[in-house]
Amino acid sequence: MNQLYQLSATQLAQLIRQQKISAVDAVTACFEQIHQQNPTLNAFITLCPEQAKQAAIAADNTIQQGRPLGLLHGVPIAIKDLTATAGIRTTYGSLMYQNYIPTQDELCVARLKAAGAIIIGKTSVPEFGFGTGTSNPISGTTLNPYDTTRTSGDSSGGSAVAVATGMCHLAHGSDMGGSVRTPASFCGIVGLRPAIGRIPRVPKLLPWESLITDGVLARSVEDAALMLAAMAGYDSRDPLAIDQPHWALPTWISQGWEQVRIGYSADLGIGVIDAEVEAIFEQTMETIARRCPLMKRAHPNCTEAQHTFETLRAAFIEHTYGQLFEKQPEQMNETLRWEIEQGIGLSAAAYLQAEAQRGRIYRRFMQFFEQYDFLATVSASVPPFPVTQSVVLKINGTPLQSIIDYLKVTYTISLTGLPALSIPCGWTASGLPIGLQLVGKPHAEAELLQFAYFLQEQFDFRHRWR
Numbered sequence: 042m043n044q045l046y047q048l049s050a051t052q053l054a055q056l057i058r059q060q061k062i063s064a065v066d067a068v069t070a071c072f073e074q075i076h077q078q079n080p081t082l083n084a085f086i087t088l089c090p091e092q093a094k095q096a097a098i099a100a101d102n103t104i105q106q107g108r109p110l111g112l113l114h115g116v117p118i119a120i121k122d123l124t125a126t127a128g129i130r131t132t133y134g135s136l137m138y139q140n141y142i143p144t145q146d147e148l149c150v151a152r153l154k155a156a157g158a159i160i161i162g163k164t165s166v167p168e169f170g171f172g173t174g175t176s177n178p179i180s181g182t183t184l185n186p187y188d189t190t191r192t193s194g195d196s197s198g199g200s201a202v203a204v205a206t207g208m209c210h211l212a213h214g215s216d217m218g219g220s221v222r223t224p225a226s227f228c229g230i231v232g233l234r235p236a237i238g239r240i241p242r243v244p245k246l247l248p249w250e251s252l253i254t255d256g257v258l259a260r261s262v263e264d265a266a267l268m269l270a271a272m273a274g275y276d277s278r279d280p281l282a283i284d285q286p287h288w289a290l291p292t293w294i295s296q297g298w299e300q301v302r303i304g305y306s307a308d309l310g311i312g313v314i315d316a317e318v319e320a321i322f323e324q325t326m327e328t329i330a331r332r333c334p335l336m337k338r339a340h341p342n343c344t345e346a347q348h349t350f351e352t353l354r355a356a357f358i359e360h361t362y363g364q365l366f367e368k369q370p371e372q373m374n375e376t377l378r379w380e381i382e383q384g385i386g387l388s389a390a391a392y393l394q395a396e397a398q399r400g401r402i403y404r405r406f407m408q409f410f411e412q413y414d415f416l417a418t419v420s421a422s423v424p425p426f427p428v429t430q431s432v433v434l435k436i437n438g439t440p441l442q443s444i445i446d447y448l449k450v451t452y453t454i455s456l457t458g459l460p461a462l463s464i465p466c467g468w469t470a471s472g473l474p475i476g477l478q479l480v481g482k483p484h485a486e487a488e489l490l491q492f493a494y495f496l497q498e499q500f501d502f503r504h505r506w507r
Contacts, residue, residue: 045070046207047506050116050264053210057104057115064100064115064159067210068093071117071161074207081189084202086122086180087130088162093117096159103157112271114157119203119212122163123170123196124255126150134166134177136372137365148243148279149213149255149272156271161209164199169362170220172376173432173444175199182428185227187473187507191425194224200258201228205504211268212258218350219421219451221256222463226420226476229465230504231493233257233265236484237458239288240272241279246361248280252353252455260504262464262494266290269486283484291487295498299332304339304409305417311343312449313436315423321467321475322419328500329417340416341405345398346453351443352387352395354452359384376432376444399456406457410482415492420463420476422447450478460486464493464502477502 045067048056056062072090079085100115125131125143127150132138146154154160165175165183175183175198183198185191186206193202197214201224204212214221216234225232233256240255255272259265273288307314307322314322330336358380366373366381373381409416423436433447434440441447454461459480466477477496481489496502 046074048210049261050113050210050259051261051267054113054116054267058110060104064097065094067115068097068117068159068161071207071209075161078206078208081184082186082202082206083181083183084164084199084206084208085119085162086132086134086165086177086199089129089160092129093159093161100157100159111156112267113153113211116158116211117161117209118153118158119162119164119200119209120150120160121197121200121213121215122166123215124150124213126160126163129160129163131163132179134168134170134179136178137369139179148276149240152272152274153213158211158271164197164203164212166196166199168374168377170196170215170217171358171380172196172374174428175224184428185425185473187229188425188471190427191473192227192428194227194421194425196220197256197258198224201225201230201232204228204258204260205230211264214256214258215253216256216455217253218354218445218455219448221258222451222461222476222478223421223448225258225463226474227425229474231259231262231265232420232463232476233259233269234455234461235269235273235486236283236460238279238281238283239269239460239484239486241276241282243276243278245279247357250357251281251458252357262490262497263293265462266490288486291491293494294491295495298492298495300335301333301415301492302413303329303333303336303415303417304413305336306338306340307419309340309343309418309450309453311346311453312422313439313441314419315436317469318419318422318424318475321469322477325466325477326417329496332499339409339413340418341402341409343402343453345402346456347446347449349395349398349402350452350456351383351445352391353399355380355384356387356392359387379444402453403457406459414482415489416480418450418478418480420451420478422450424469424473424475454478454480459483460489462489462493464497465504466502
């Protein structure tokens with residue numbers, strides 16, 4: 042048997058149910074990995090070994106008493122430090138909150154606990170989730186597990202590293218413009234951004250906000266589905282919540298996808314893609330085409346995506362953090378200050394124009410999905426870049442217009458609210474992982490995960506231990 046930390050979450054949950062492994066042993070194994078890996082990689086801001094141990098003891102007692110168990114009973118997980126956790130420090134990666142301990146869980150955390158998951162700590166984020174790479178003044182810089190001179194991605198970089206190295210079996214993330222998919226690509230794991238409303242967000246400053254969603258970092262497609270099932274489900278407090286009481290786990294079938302219709306494009310017609318990343322993507326498409334011949338180079342018209350996303354993002358960030366910026370600008374990092382400044386002075390007309398553009402983009406995607414079942418593109422336009430590089434301003438020598446331009450292939454999908462995931466698909470010549478981004482139809486996470494499972498099993502598109 043693999044060492045405990047190498048077991049998938051699905052395997053571990055089953056073995057704990059069968060009392061072949063104790064939750065205490067599973068938690069202990071993760072903390073041993075943390076002891077070995079975290080001093081170098083900086084995946085965590087806060088660890089809670091005592092709380093985790095007590096929760097594990099309670100989890101084992103529950104099994105012995107024959108009481109009902111949740112999907113993740115006894116499975117050690119980590120929570121991104123942008124998300125409130127009752128009784129555990131939540132810093133948002135900022136010195137302004139370095140001693141803040143919430144009294145209530147956000148809904149996704151409460152649901153994970155209700156499913157029996159055991160929280161072992163809070164993972165590192167850039168300040169308030171904004172920055173190129175995962176670095177903050179509290180825990181420092183999170184490094185890539187495959188090359189510690191490289192970045193882990195942002196802003197769920199800590200979660201991605203923790204999962205990739207076995208410091209936990211699953212981790213929570215959140216995604217606005219690619220903050221689950223990019224770190225998943227950089228760290229060689231699965232990153233799932235579900236459809237908007239699949240995981241209700243409670244509490245929520247702007248109830249109708251529809252760019253951000255909670256997401257999943259996992260080492261396999263099945264594990265990602267398991268965690269999604271624990272967090273998904275209707276809640277009336279989020280007006281965008283999908284009106285389904287539960288989300289059922291898919292049936293895993295590693296064949297039968299030969300007639301699937303795939304449109305693919307590395308750059309969606311708007312991005313600049315690193316030459317090595319694009320070559321790996323094209324090779325991946327050739328590989329998939331051997332089993333799925335109904336593939337065509339195609340993508341929706343995304344020409345308005347850059348202006349649309351930049352406007353909506355800037356308005357949200359200024360509204361959310363503008364008052365903090367006015368009071369304590371010196372305590373914010375340079376990138377966050379730049380992000381806020383983009384939203385200062387935006388007019389209502391400009392905002393509504395961006396919303397109208399977003400509507401047009403969505404309709405074009407719906408027209409695309411009348412002809413195709415999935416859209417395939419890259420998960421990140423660049424491979425993991427050096428940690429000494431604070432921003433991405435050039436790709437293949439081509440200058441980018443802003444510091445978020447390198448996220449075009451992910452933030453364009455965010456605008457649509459469609460489900461998307463990143464799975465490992467290849468490696469650079471220097472041994473860095475590259476991800477494939479798959480996009481599904483509205484609310485079609487089950488089909489998206491089933492197809493990703495097919496690719497995982499047929500072509501070995503999966504996490505590799507370093």
